[in-house]
Amino acid sequence: MILPPPFGAGQRIGLFGGSFNPAHSGHRAVALYALKRLALDWVWWLVSPQNPLKDAGDYRDYDERLKITRLVARHPRFVVTDLEEQLGTRTTAATLAALTPVLRRGRFVWIMGADSFANLHHWNDWTDIPEAIPLAILARPGFAMRALESPAALRYESRRIATEEARELPGAPPPAWCFIPMPLRSESSTAIRERAKKRKQIVMTAS
Numbered sequence: 712m713i714l715p716p717p718f719g720a721g722q723r724i725g726l727f728g729g730s731f732n733p734a735h736s737g738h739r740a741v742a743l744y745a746l747k748r749l750a751l752d753w754v755w756w757l758v759s760p761q762n763p764l765k766d767a768g769d770y771r772d773y774d775e776r777l778k779i780t781r782l783v784a785r786h787p788r789f790v791v792t793d794l795e796e797q798l799g800t801r802t803t804a805a806t807l808a809a810l811t812p813v814l815r816r817g818r819f820v821w822i823m824g825a826d827s828f829a830n831l832h833h834w835n836d837w838t839d840i841p842e843a844i845p846l847a848i849l850a851r852p853g854f855a856m857r858a859l860e861s862p863a864a865l866r867y868e869s870r871r872i873a874t875e876e877a878r879e880l881p882g883a884p885p886p887a888w889c890f891i892p893m894p895l896r897s898e899s900s901t902a903i904r905e906r907a908k909k910r911k912q913i914v915m916t917a918s
């Protein structure tokens with residue numbers, strides 16, 4: 712496994728997993744906000760080969776997703792990586808299990824949007840995830856209440872860290888999670904794909 716080069720023991724690292732199908736400026740805003748609020752050294756963008764809950768037919772080619780994510784994530788503290796492709800893992804629980812020795816060497820935190828946290832209980836082996844790594848939940852339009860009342864929030868209610876203490880999250884003993892309000896971003900990959908589909912239809916109708 713080739714770890715992102717800027718990795719030193721004890722560093723504060725955010726793992727930002729996503730389909731990035733395609734990556735957009737909302738992702739960048741989330742990563743920038745997490746970088747600052749969690750006082751991270753690095754954010755590793757883990758481009759997921761395939762979210763096991765999503766339709767494979769909707770996916771753009773992996774290399775193309777990596778390429779666009781690298782363009783969107785251009786920042787000296789961001790690293791876009793194909794770690795999950797290298798590991799051959801498809802579920803987050805399996806990825807985190809494979810990364811166990813790595814997680815012990817740094818102060819890691821998993822970054823996700825509030826929509827992901829609201830649905831965490833549908834993920835494969837979902838309780839393994841908060842048991843493996845602290846979770847930073849970034850606000851997303853329409854999902855704050857659903858996230859804060861979700862099965863994951865209720866199950867780990869006593870392990871919630873106050874927003875003002877978000878800096879304590881990286882490397883905190885799991886389970887631990889924190890909801891981080893941020894200026895809301897409405898971008899979504901679905902909307903981008905829908906717009907692209909419509910443009911294609913218009914061109915086809917016109918020709």
Ligand SMILES: Nc1ncnc2c1ncn2[C@@H]1O[C@H](COP(=O)(O)OP(=O)(O)OP(=O)(O)O)[C@@H](O)[C@H]1O
Nearest residue numbers: 729730731737823824827850851896898899900901
């Ligand atoms: N606008 C946003 N605000 C907050 N979090 C976001 C936003 N867009 C994506 N995220 C978070 O980024 C991570 C990766 O998201 P993903 O690649 O699925 O993008 P998406 O826009 O949600 O895609 P899709 O519409 O295809 O589901 C997820 O944890 C998701 O919750």
Ligand SMILES: O=C(O)c1ccc[n+]([C@@H]2O[C@H](COP(=O)([O-])O)[C@@H](O)[C@H]2O)c1
Nearest residue numbers: 728729730759762764802803804834835
């Ligand atoms: O492990 C699962 O079952 C699982 C289900 C849904 C999403 N995930 C992971 O969550 C991250 C965000 O996924 P997505 O598709 O919403 O960008 C990405 O790393 C996925 O692999 C993982």
